[in-house]
Amino acid sequence: MSIHIGAKKGDIAETVLLPGDPLRAKFIAETFLEDVKCYNEVRGMYGFTGTYKGKRISVQGTGMGVPSISIYVNELINEYGVKNLIRIGSCGSLQEDVHIRDVILAMSASSNSSINNVRFNGTGFAPTANFELLNKAYLIAKEKKVNVKVGNVFTSDHFYQDDAGWWKIWAEHGVLAVEMETAALYTIAAQKKVNALAILTVSDSLVTWEETSSEEREKTFTDMMEIALNL
Ligand SMILES: O=P(O)(O)O[C@H]1O[C@H](CO)[C@@H](O)[C@H]1O
Ligand SMILES: O=c1cc[nH]c(=O)[nH]1
Numbered sequence: 001m002s003i004h005i006g007a008k009k010g011d012i013a014e015t016v017l018l019p020g021d022p023l024r025a026k027f028i029a030e031t032f033l034e035d036v037k038c039y040n041e042v043r044g045m046y047g048f049t050g051t052y053k054g055k056r057i058s059v060q061g062t063g064m065g066v067p068s069i070s071i072y073v074n075e076l077i078n079e080y081g082v083k084n085l086i087r088i089g090s091c092g093s094l095q096e097d098v099h100i101r102d103v104i105l106a107m108s109a110s111s112n113s114s115i116n117n118v119r120f121n122g123t124g125f126a127p128t129a130n131f132e133l134l135n136k137a138y139l140i141a142k143e144k145k146v147n148v149k150v151g152n153v154f155t156s157d158h159f160y161q162d163d164a165g166w167w168k169i170w171a172e173h174g175v176l177a178v179e180m181e182t183a184a185l186y187t188i189a190a191q192k193k194v195n196a197l198a199i200l201t202v203s204d205s206l207v208t209w210e211e212t213s214s215e216e217r218e219k220t221f222t223d224m225m226e227i228a229l230n231l
Contacts, residue, residue: 032226089182103202136231151176
């Protein structure tokens with residue numbers, strides 16, 4: 001057992017899907033996995049292991065933001081030997097042509113995270129996806145005829161910002177969407193020599209102000225879930 005995950009060694013598969021929302025983890029386990037075992041309820045941050053098309057796979061909630069996902073990713077890698085970490089999250093569109101429910105494969109993640117600023121002493125590091133996972137996810141998405149976009153996302157330490165126009169500089173530089181964890185996932189994976197990818201579904205738009213409900217974010221972003229399960 002680790003501090004935040006109540007699993008025994010061997011309870012967690014080498015490939016783990018990582019939604020921020022623990023109830024999205026529960027939905028995936030109940031909807032897609034067979035022979036499911038819940039290995040974690042510590043802090044209500046559910047973790048499950050089961051099989052998908054005969055392959056052993058786990059799904060673990062991470063909570064919201066860089067500090068929270070960093071805890072889970074560190075423990076999954078250091079204590080449980082996880083090798084493939086696939087975030088499946090929601091995000092807010094920063095571009096007119098990135099629509100609600102589109103899927104984004106995060107090739108890279110810009111960030112205002114203070115954690116990475118401290119780690120790299122105020123200089124820039126470019127958190128980047130694993131190419132094999134990215135390429136495979138793209139091919140699966142195309143085959144499934146999912147509206148998919150690949151590019152840079154912005155990992156923010158804020159969900160609410162006082163300056164309503166904060167995102168425009170990032171949009172001008174081609175960033176597709178905002179979320180809150182990917183830069184941390186990619187940075188830790190790079191340091192630990194494991195594979196990481198973030199697959200995101202657009203839940204709302206900072207451009208048009210459209211949005212989806214929390215229930216939709218929990219249960220209906222199934223394209224992203226199925227792409228991740230088939231990697
Ligand atoms: O849907 P999840 O995976 O939680 O991801 C996004 O949603 C949360 C904010 O509502 C943040 O965690 C953000 O990154
Ligand atoms: O972090 C996030 C996630 C979804 N939508 C946003 O606007 N921000």
